[in-house]
Amino acid sequence: MTTQKKNALFELxxxxxxxxxxxxxxxxxxIVGTIVPQNNPFAFYVERYGFKTARFFQLLDIPDMxxxxxxxxxxxxxxxxxxxxxxxxIPQAIRQFRRDVLAVSPEQLEKFPLRSELHLAGEMPAVTGQVAALLKRNGWRAKEGAADTGRIYGAEKGKWSRFGLYxxxxxILVILTGAxxxxxxxxxxxxxxxxxxFKGSVMLPEGEQTDHVYAHKGNERLDLGFSLHCDDFSIAYYDNGMPKTYRSKVTVLEHGTPVQTTEIEVNKPLTYKGVTFYQSSYQPYQDYxxxxKKKDGSAETTVRIPVAQQIDWPEGGVSYGIINRERQGEVTRQLKIxxxxxxxxxxxxxxxxxQEAAIERPSGTYLLTIRQRYATGLQATKDPGVDLVYGGCLLMLVGLYIAFFLSHRRIYVLVQPEEKGCRxxxxxDANKNRVGFEKYFLQLISKLDNEIK
Known part of the structure; x- marks a missing residue:
């Protein structure tokens, strides 16, 4: 009873x-995972689909499907x-692979769907020699054996192509393992x-650093084991205010010591210690x-300046502030100083x-440049299986090529003496592309016929 159940399960x-x-x-x-937005907070699904549907999604993990x-x-x-x-x-393919090409009888050859017969006037030794030479010239390493009163030649190519499917x-198993x-x-x-x-993200303001990210699922804090400092964020806009390009200049720090500085752009990530950082978003701040600096270069300062707040610079002997601004959406175009x-x-x-502005004052000329502050949105991913996925994809291409474009082909020539020559x-046969093999097969016979004549 147990054996029958096991066999039935195996067959299934x-x-x-x-x-x-x-x-x-x-x-x-x-398809469901493509239609339903992934890795958003529960409130997002409640607002979009209603509480009951959002709760159903949560029970089935649809948001992280x-x-x-x-x-x-x-x-x-x-x-x-x-x-x-x-x-x-696979055992059947192994048996086919190990099978001796000459393990076939003359009676079986008579039943092959692809066959042709010639009657030649030559003697057996001469004819068999020509047959062996023809097969060799066309890349067939033939084995010779005795068959009743005559000789049989058998050759095969691509027998390992039977393993292409496997x-x-x-x-696929390698790709699934990597996934x-x-x-x-x-x-x-x-x-x-x-x-x-993990898959996580972080919003990192300019001039600040972080040693952690937050997981997409559960918002769990994940310590990186190193720090990432945002040195600078630059963005270019179209005339209508839409972002054109943006990039982040970041520095990786180990125990406070810089070890790598690079720029992260869309489709140009940073990978460090197995963690890959992608440029995914940004957030403009409403301070600047x-x-x-003095034009003569004697003093310079860089400060963070909010709107409607006076900033004093004792070393330069000046005070200044932002009293108005002109914006397009979240983007500040110009400021009133x-x-x-x-x-x-x-x-x-x-x-x-x-843009730099020159300010002429009785005490001298000052150069002022103001830029809007941003935080760069970085997506952080650690995927130890990515190399397996790439390797699996390459292996799949090899397997598909073998399975679809190569075949196991066999050719036999049975030479038997007759009263006035040889038969x-x-x-x-071929396990794939039989039409193409039949054309090649007939051309090979025609070559032999023409050579002997």
Missing amino acids: FASVQLALFLLFLLASTS YTSWWFLGLLSLFALNLIVCSIER VVHCS LLGSSAVAHKVFGDPLFA QATL WFTDGQGEPSVFWVHVD LLFAG
């Missing part, structure tokens, strides 16, 4: 129908299905280490960074953001 997981059904389920659920227990379960079932299918069918199976290793759910539930694999050195009436003027029976 070895079936192609189950593989197709699981593929259909994976494709269907992946690709790491949910049931999606990972489907992937595991699909992997098990591939393994069992391969275990059941190379594809293996590549599981890169899953934050597996890192938590299997390895018990949230730092093994002002750089003020109040400036005095205590001599005469204060200067009031407009200055464009990121040649050509037989061949």
